[in-house]
Amino acid sequence: xxxxxxxxxxxxxxxxxxxxxxxxxxxxxxxxxxxxxxxxxxxxxxxxxxxxxxxxxxxxxxxxxxxxxxxxxxxxxxxxxxxxxxxxxxxxxxxxxxxxxxxxxxxxxxxxxxxxx
Amino acid sequence: xxxxxxxxxxxxxxxxxxxxxxxxxxxxxxxxxxxxxxxxxxxxxxxxxxxxxxxxxxxxxxxxxxxxxxxxxxxxxxxxxxxxxxxxxxxxxxxxxxxxxxxxxxxxxxxxxxx
Numbered sequence: 001x002x003x004x005x006x007x008x009x010x011x012x013x014x015x016x017x018x019x020x021x022x023x024x025x026x027x028x029x030x031x032x033x034x035x036x037x038x039x040x041x042x043x044x045x046x047x048x049x050x051x052x053x054x055x056x057x058x059x060x061x062x063x064x065x066x067x068x069x070x071x072x073x074x075x076x077x078x079x080x081x082x083x084x085x086x087x088x089x090x091x092x093x094x095x096x097x098x099x100x101x102x103x104x105x106x107x108x109x110x111x112x113x114x115x116x117x
Numbered sequence: 118x119x120x121x122x123x124x125x126x127x128x129x130x131x132x133x134x135x136x137x138x139x140x141x142x143x144x145x146x147x148x149x150x151x152x153x154x155x156x157x158x159x160x161x162x163x164x165x166x167x168x169x170x171x172x173x174x175x176x177x178x179x180x181x182x183x184x185x186x187x188x189x190x191x192x193x194x195x196x197x198x199x200x201x202x203x204x205x206x207x208x209x210x211x212x213x214x215x216x217x218x219x220x221x222x223x224x225x226x227x228x229x230x231x232x
Contacts, residue, residue: 046219046221
């Protein structure tokens, strides 16, 4: 199947610093990528939809100035957690769709565990 | 209306048994229902999916049963194996074509298959 690569897999940072997470579709072009947040033993919460060449669409309650999303090419989307605080510690997962219908055959990255000290 | 309710929260099955996970939804505009399998520390992986015009779909040991009138769908894992131990999420797609589609996930079911 299609491969979505996410880096880094784990990051530990000090409070107040910014962290960038990359999501790449390795063998297909993804016009739309999604960013999720997952707390321990919880479901995936959609944070934003990232569209290539345009601004991301954020879900209600997600701070767009804190979670900066850039989708510069058809194979790369980045999530930057700005001025991270301990409450931002979470498992962040990206996904990219293969096919004409978004959401169909959605492939996920392996996730990034962010720990803010 | 955007919720997908999943049960049970956890499930323990003996090797060789049948694992059944259920999901229910309210939004009749949902048009695609995938199931995902997630191992600890990993992203979810698509397991099997169904559209509402089909009542059942089978892929190997995994079967989705879909009841459109009841707005329910379920995942059946036949001959469950210890390697199937993972968290399973049902999901539903909302929105219309044109880029506004997104998946709504259930809260997950942690499956443990005992040897």
